[in-house]
Amino acid sequence: MLKNFNNIYISGQLCGVEGYVESAASGLMAAINVYMRISGRQQIDFTTQTVMGALANYITAENKNFQPMNANFGILKPLDVKIKDKLQRNALFAQRSLNKIKELRCDI
Ligand SMILES: Cc1cc2nc3c(=O)[nH]c(=O)nc-3n(C[C@H](O)[C@H](O)[C@H](O)COP(=O)(O)OP(=O)(O)OC[C@H]3O[C@@H](n4cnc5c(N)ncnc54)[C@H](O)[C@@H]3O)c2cc1C
Numbered sequence: 001m002l003k004n005f006n007n008i009y010i011s012g013q014l015c016g017v018e019g020y021v022e023s024a025a026s027g028l029m030a031a032i033n034v035y036m037r038i039s040g041r042q043q044i045d046f047t048t049q050t051v052m053g054a055l056a057n058y059i060t061a062e063n064k065n066f067q068p069m070n071a072n073f074g075i076l077k078p079l080d081v082k083i084k085d086k087l088q089r090n091a092l093f094a095q096r097s098l099n100k101i102k103e104l105r106c107d108i
Pocket residue numbers: 011012013014017018019020021023
């Protein structure tokens with residue numbers, strides 16, 4: 001029901017993330033978007049290319065078997081290329097995410 005009120009921001013375990021870092025990150029995301037709202041600017045979509053955005057996507061998507069979620073590579077948007085080596089794959093996920101964050105920082 002709260003989804004019907006786009007001016008209410010929830011973070012931490014109340015919103016469905018699990019863990020210290022995840023709770024702090026969701027608080028940061030909420031704070032940034034409250035700031036954007038009160039300064040009359042467009043909300044920031046962290047996108048599923050960043051873990052913060054992917055967590056936001058996970059907790060807001062319909063899910064009949066919802067479980068609180070930690071930060072993990074599995075919730076990120078898949079890469080465009082297939083990379084077998086896990087270390088290499090995760091490094092690419094991280095780089096893509098950092099690039100996205102840099103791009104978003106210009107909007108804040
Ligand atoms: C035993 C245990 C071990 C854990 N270990 C880990 C771990 O190792 N690593 C990890 O990442 N996560 C761990 N977690 C999960 C982690 O604690 C939570 O995901 C995280 O703390 C949630 O943060 P939060 O800010 O949403 O809530 P909380 O940290 O619970 O903060 C909520 C705050 O609100 C206050 N509060 C409540 N009601 C009111 C009120 N009416 N008025 C004013 N203040 C109020 C509370 O006192 C509290 O300080 C653990 C959890 C538990 C229970």
